[in-house]
Amino acid sequence: MKLYRLLTGQDDxxxxxxxxxxxxxxxxxxxxxxxxxxxxxxxxxxxxxIVKEVEGKDYHPEMKLSEQ
Structure with missing residues (x-):
C-alpha cells in the first residue's frame, strides 16, 4: 500500500x-x-x-499516517 502525506508549515x-x-x-x-x-x-x-510504501497493511481513513 502507498501512503501519502502533505506536510505544510511556516518555511523555517x-x-x-x-x-x-x-x-x-x-x-x-x-x-x-x-x-x-x-x-x-x-x-x-x-x-x-511525501509518500511511503508499506507492506501488510490495509488502508482505512482512521489511520494515523504520521505513525506509519
Whole structure:
C-alpha cells in the first residue's frame, strides 16, 4: 500500500526538521516543494508531499499516517 502525506508549515527550520524526520522514517519526497506567502501574517508557507510504501497493511481513513 502507498501512503501519502502533505506536510505544510511556516518555511523555517522547524518545517525542515519535520521533513527530515519523515525522510528518516522511510518516507520519500514526492514532487517539488511549494511555497506561498501569507500577506496577513507576513510568513512564507511551505508544502512538501511525501509518500511511503508499506507492506501488510490495509488502508482505512482512521489511520494515523504520521505513525506509519
Amino acid at each position: 527550520a522547524a518545517f525542515c526538521h519535520r521533513v527530515t524526520d519523515a525522510l528518516n522514517k522511510g518516507w520519500s519526497l514526492h514532487g517539488a516543494p511549494s511555497l506561498t506567502y501569507n500577506i496577513q501574517t507576513g510568513q512564507v508557507i511551505a508544502g512538501q508531499a
